[in-house]
Amino acid sequence: MDKYEKEVLDLLKKELKKEVSLSRPPDSAMGDYAFPCFVLAKDMKKAPNVIAEELAGKLKVSGNIERIESKGPYLNFFMKKGSVASDALKKIFKDGAEFGRVSGKKKVVIEYPGPNTNKPLHLGHVRNMALGYSMSRILSAAGNNVITVNINNDRGIHICKSMLAYKKWGKNDSPEKSKMKSDFFVGKYYVKFAEELKKNPDLENEALEMLEKWEQGDKEVVALWKKMNKWAFDGFKKTYKTFDVKFEKEYFESETYKKGKDIVMDGLKKGIFEKDEDGAVVADLEKEGFGKKVLLRANGTTVYVTQDLFLAKQKFDDFKYDKSIYVVATEQNYHFKVLFTLLKKLNFPFADKCHHFAYGMVNLTTGKMKSREGTVVDADNLVDEMVAIAKEETKKRHKDISEKELDKRAKQIAMAAIRFYLLKSDSIKDILFDPKESISFEGETGPYVQYVHARCCSVLKKAKLEVDAKVDFELLKEKQEQELVSMLNEFPSVVANSAKNYKPSLITRYLLDLCQSFNNFYHCFPVIQDDKKLEKARLLLVDCVRSVVENGLDLLGIEAPRTM
RNA sequence: GGACCUGUAGCCUAGCCUGGAUAAGGCGACAGCCUUCUAUCCAUUUUUGGAAGAGAGCUGUAGACCGGGGGUUCGAAUCCCCUCAGGUCCGCCA
Numbered sequence: 001m002d003k004y005e006k007e008v009l010d011l012l013k014k015e016l017k018k019e020v021s022l023s024r025p026p027d028s029a030m031g032d033y034a035f036p037c038f039v040l041a042k043d044m045k046k047a048p049n050v051i052a053e054e055l056a057g058k059l060k061v062s063g064n065i066e067r068i069e070s071k072g073p074y075l076n077f078f079m080k081k082g083s084v085a086s087d088a089l090k091k092i093f094k095d096g097a098e099f100g101r102v103s104g105k106k107k108v109v110i111e112y113p114g115p116n117t118n119k120p121l122h123l124g125h126v127r128n129m130a131l132g133y134s135m136s137r138i139l140s141a142a143g144n145n146v147i148t149v150n151i152n153n154d155r156g157i158h159i160c161k162s163m164l165a166y167k168k169w170g171k172n173d174s175p176e177k178s179k180m181k182s183d184f185f186v187g188k189y190y191v192k193f194a195e196e197l198k199k200n201p202d203l204e205n206e207a208l209e210m211l212e213k214w215e216q217g218d219k220e221v222v223a224l225w226k227k228m229n230k231w232a233f234d235g236f237k238k239t240y241k242t243f244d245v246k247f248e249k250e251y252f253e254s255e256t257y258k259k260g261k262d263i264v265m266d267g268l269k270k271g272i273f274e275k276d277e278d279g280a281v282v283a284d285l286e287k288e289g290f291g292k293k294v295l296l297r298a299n300g301t302t303v304y305v306t307q308d309l310f311l312a313k314q315k316f317d318d319f320k321y322d323k324s325i326y327v328v329a330t331e332q333n334y335h336f337k338v339l340f341t342l343l344k345k346l347n348f349p350f351a352d353k354c355h356h357f358a359y360g361m362v363n364l365t366t367g368k369m370k371s372r373e374g375t376v377v378d379a380d381n382l383v384d385e386m387v388a389i390a391k392e393e394t395k396k397r398h399k400d401i402s403e404k405e406l407d408k409r410a411k412q413i414a415m416a417a418i419r420f421y422l423l424k425s426d427s428i429k430d431i432l433f434d435p436k437e438s439i440s441f442e443g444e445t446g447p448y449v450q451y452v453h454a455r456c457c458s459v460l461k462k463a464k465l466e467v468d469a470k471v472d473f474e475l476l477k478e479k480q481e482q483e484l485v486s487m488l489n490e491f492p493s494v495v496a497n498s499a500k501n502y503k504p505s506l507i508t509r510y511l512l513d514l515c516q517s518f519n520n521f522y523h524c525f526p527v528i529q530d531d532k533k534l535e536k537a538r539l540l541l542v543d544c545v546r547s548v549v550e551n552g553l554d555l556l557g558i559e560a561p562r563t564m
Numbered sequence: 565g566g567a568c569c570u571g572u573a574g575c576c577u578a579g580c581c582u583g584g585a586u587a588a589g590g591c592g593a594c595a596g597c598c599u600u601c602u603a604u605c606c607a608u609u610u611u612u613g614g615a616a617g618a619g620a621g622c623u624g625u626a627g628a629c630c631g632g633g634g635g636u637u638c639g640a641a642u643c644c645c646c647u648c649a650g651g652u653c654c655g656c657c658a
Binding site for chain 2: 443
């Protein structure tokens with residue numbers, strides 16, 4: 001709540017002797033705040049529009065309130081434009097990159113993207129990375145100490161499948177020899193396995209045998225595993241660099257998959273879990289609606305959820321977090337519900353600090369992505385393709401641009417297009433990845449927002465005047481200007497809301513609205529002009545828009561270009 | 565069989581948590597604006613047609629009884645119940 005809202009509320013409270021809440025009128029021309037009078041109708045035994053009218057007459061304007069009007073059952077408050085603009089723009093100008101950020105000490109651990117080492121990162125991981133990256137920035141802006149961790153699923157039957165295929169058909173080939181990015185090289189054999197499996201179903205058993213050998217520490221199998229995992233990791237590293245993803249700590253399933261047993265045994269002792277007739281340890285989650293869940297197999301080995309129990313505790317021991325966020329697809333909703341329920345049953349103090357940040361699947365226009373069938377868009381290929389298109393578009397507009405500058409701009413634009421596209425809709429929803437639409441540089445896209453930033457920079461550069469906050473704020477009296485000011489003012493609460501609800505899409509949405517509003521203003525009124533006083537005021541406004549756009553894009557992991 | 569999620573103009577989405585005024589944006593369609601270039605002209609002006617877009621611009625119009633039904637409420641896209649459709653999951657795989 002800002003001080004203006006408080007001022008209005010105080011005035012109402014004084015008159016009504018009770019707490020009420022305000023809303024926003026649908027159109028800024030109808031006022032800055034509105035008080036719907038329905039809530040008073042019963043007590044006062046009067047029609048809401050009568051109450052509104054009476055209040056409008058009774059309430060005395062003061063302070064920053066300019067006037068009060070009744071409109072039907074609503075009481076609308078208009079604030080003094082000059083003081084709102086003065087407060088907002090001065091603060092934005094002064095705070096710069098800090099505007100919208102608050103300080104705090106809470107520790108948040110965020111885990112993503114959790115790759116499997118049997119294939120390269122694909123479009124699904126790209127959404128994961130875009131969300132994880134942006135979410136960590138948003139949380140950090142909202143005053144959290146954010147720690148990024150990654151869990152590598154580097155062992156298991158799926159890993160053995162690509163290993164087996166390489167062993168059988170790889171003929172000692174290597175990424176270097178075949179001039180392939182190393183994780184793509186590994187992925188090739190995962191696809192190969194699936195193809196061969198159709199002809200020879202027995203391969204499934206061979207892979208299982210290999211897994212057993214791996215678990216027994218068979219030298220040859222472990223050596224192959226190390227070799228192929230290194231290829232996978234080397235490839236991932238390059239992709240992470242493209243997406244600017246870094247981790248404070250990495251966990252490896254190969255090192256933790258046997259752990260968690262103690263936790264389960266302890267739970268068994270305390271009677272939280274039970275043994276079934278086959279000797280497996282199970283948790284009865286019928287009451288919660290999750291059925292019976294095996295935690296230790298009859299042979300005493302752990303399962304997926306057991307390992308995650310251990311990792312949750314490990315992460316807490318490592319970081320003593322206030323919040324632990326898992327960025328994992330919605331497919332695993334059930335798994336995380338079970339995991340968190342188990343943590344609660346085990347009375348871990350961090351049980352209710354865990355949050356599954358779920359995101360929907362990315363489907364292709366051609367159907368569902370299946371890495372086994374090779375119908376995926378790989379992260380690296382996607383980036384390459386987008387960069388190529390951005391290059392072409394940029395070339396069209398700048399005939400004599402240097403190759404180096406072109407590369408830089410194209411990459412900036414391509415990454416913005418990808419990130420923005422994946423962040424703009426609610427993360428819970430499945431999205432359809434339409435390559436054609438995603439590469440469009442018109443409409444609700446990252447490049448559109450970037451363009452506004454470039455445009456602001458261009459105006460500021462062309463103007464001969466120095467930008468400062470010593471301007472006559474009363475001059476910003478056009479509707480478009482006031483709307484911009486009030487939108488800029490909202491940025492901090494948008495950031496807070498976005499962090500609280502884990503919704504990066506609120507930032508994208510806000511930026512689109514702001515940019516549209518700015519383009520409208522820019523189109524209607526000249527900034528650079530003979531009236532230097534007005535020019536100065538507008539320049540400050542432009543600079544504040546630029547600043548907020550930059551801050552907003554930063555939260556999405558998108559660079560704000562000075563030129564495009 | 566059970567659990568969870570999603571259904572909003574032709575298409576893609578926002579709003580749902582925290583109920584409030586006319587359901588907001590984008591794509592596509594249609595109609596315009598602005599700038600430049602070009603064609604028509606001896607020249608100017610006007611008109612018209614074409615092309616490109618200010619560093620990737622703007623405005624307007626048409627298009628939705630918010631999947632359907634019921635309930636709560638002064639008031640429901642929003643909350644509750646039922647129902648239909650789509651998706652995902654429910655393994656001693658990870």
